[in-house]
Amino acid sequence: MEAVFGKPGTSGNVNSLAFTPSFYKWLGRSAGSSNRIEIPNDAEVGEALRIASAHMVLAEATRIEAIRRRNATVFRVIRRGDNIAQWPFIAFLPLNTLGVEAMASGAFDGLCPDPSWIVEAGEAPLAIYVWLVYAPGRMVDGLRLLQALEEIGGGVSLFSRAVNPVSARIQESIGFLPATQFYPDAPSWALVIHPQQSIAPSRPRRPKIKVTIARTIEDVMRVFAVRSATYMSEQFATYEEEYDGNDFCATQLLGTIDGDPAGCARIRYFGDFAKLERLAVRREYRQTRLMFELVRACIDHCREKGFSKLYAHSRADLVPAWSRFGARLIEGKAPFWFADVEYREMYMDVEPTKDAIRFGADPMVLIRPEGVWNRPGPFEQLPKGGVANRAALIDLHARRLRRPDQMPRDAWDAR
Structure with a gap:
């Protein structure tokens, strides 16, 4: 095993985080403990997650594996005997610039983190997100693991989330504060603790996101440019597949970031439902909230037109993302493929707006x-x-x- 940490309070030149006196008081109860904090092997990680999943909601296994492929050192355990069920452990995300921006802008999702948000093994993080703490029955074990992150990160800020009111009270008592005090657009659930005698790390400038309906041929060409840079360049769609003859009988939405064409979506209308499709965001803008703004704009537009049922083909790996908007898989429908990509059929029920366009309108x-x-x-x-x-x-x-x-x-x- 590697990365064995010393006793509390012996972190050398590591910057200290602004933990409260209560944190160190409780931590003192573990003084003299001989149980080491170590990086577990793959089998131990799998078993620890299996045990924890019976007590809390975890990210999907494929997402966890993607994070570990990017950085295999994001788990730590307190090795206590041979029974893994007795091992407290912590999982964390060492954030890079993209990760900090995702947190500060409100786009961060702990259940569906993007591997591009974290540094690779051996790189210094700009901040750390406490992804999971499992320490049943012994709060002091969880505190020891938090202090280990202080050393791992060199004293960079820690972001966290309270999973219940008890967790919220504990984190508040040891020094965590609402992240919105420092980053107004951060998720409402996010907590943060900064280094002592420091100000919050400067927040990257918030990009200006705008979603509009493409009304001119110039805007339509901007939409086409985004789709060429995504579907054709990344998924190798042919021209005939991508430009299918439906673009001029649909509503095109254009998303821009600081004025640059960055994303798009298309809506087509069929009797009693509308179909959301051709949702795309350029690679360099996928750490922003543009995708969510595009989907929300599509939904709102359909509600204004009086539709109550929406339909979409979701790429199989993006089903969780669509689910966040209330979309559900259509029962009994098997996955299907086109352009060598697997898709699932999804739908959502929405409420038309109060002033929805209907027959008989002005x-x-x-x-x-x-x-x-x-x-x-x-x-x-x-x-x-x-x-x-x-x-x-x-x-x-x-x-x-x-x-x-x-x-x-x-x-x-x-x-």
């Missing part, structure tokens, strides 16, 4: 631009009196059918 509302039915359209923004001389020009040049009672009598003679 005729002037129905001719307003798509998606902005709550604002006066071009026909309602004319100067008082209308366009000068337009009525006279229409009378002079427009060709109109005459009513039957105005037509010559012989015009109806069928002979």
